[in-house]
Ligand SMILES: Nc1ncnc2c1ncn2[C@@H]1O[C@H](COP(=O)(O)OP(=O)(O)OP(=O)(O)O)[C@@H](O)[C@H]1O
């Protein structure tokens with residue numbers, strides 16, 4: 001089974017705690033030991049937003065701010081690589097071909113951002129499509145996709161499952177400025193829709209939630225069900 005796991009910067013390194021990074025790496029390594037081929041994509045989190053906020057005040061434009069965000073995602077990717085064992089490609093992949101080559105060699109491949117105008121959510125979706133992944137996981141700071149931002153709307157309700165088209169509708173109004181927050185960005189949602197990619201959005205603040213989701217489909221987040229896609233496959237079945 002081939003899996004792409006997107007790990008938000010806010011769940012990988014909210015406080016630069018090496019033990020937390022190690023815990024995420026352990027989950028990735030454990031899945032690799034189970035025989036999964038793994039691509040990981042790492043976000044920029046609060047550090048990226050801090051840099052973006054400071055540079056915005058200094059007058060940088062949105063593309064320049066995105067470039068700062070990309071730099072931070074790649075630093076976080078290096079952090080994850082540092083915690084992974086010998087099975088990881090030691091280079092942060094800057095494009096999908098390099099990342100795909102690493103996976104075909106049997107390595108775990110780690111990416112950060114690639115180009116302005118999107119977030120690492122879209123990188124993960126494109127990476128998953130490029131390598132024909134069986135499953136795409138978003139380990140983020142919220143336990144799934146809600147009808148509205150649960151941090152600002154107490155009446156927001158969680159979708160246990162939804163189609164990619166419904167996901168596009170729910171997140172369509174979220175701003176796309178550098179450093180913006182969304183469980184999955186709009187471009188990612190469109191890529192998931194066109195690739196008919198089976199996708200799970202879950203709370204990755206506890207990294208141990210990722211493994212049962214990959215192996216058995218067990219999680220409390222949101223399943224994005226492909227319209228016209230294949231039946232879900234799990235490694236343990
Ligand atoms: N409809 C929604 N459903 C769920 N979360 C939403 C929604 N709208 C906005 N959000 C916000 O999206 C945020 C999740 O994305 P956020 O960008 O913080 O982290 P991430 O995707 O894990 O990556 P990173 O921290 O690297 O940017 C949550 O904090 C939540 O407040």
Ligand SMILES: O=c1ccn([C@@H]2O[C@H](COP(=O)(O)O)[C@@H](O)[C@H]2O)c(=O)[nH]1
Pocket residue numbers: 008009042043044045048065066067068069070073112113114115116117118119120121123177178179180
């Ligand atoms: O491909 C990419 C990836 C990221 N960015 C910019 O970086 C920040 C942080 O990334 P997150 O995935 O949100 O953690 C993002 O808001 C963009 O500004 C990018 O431009 N292109």
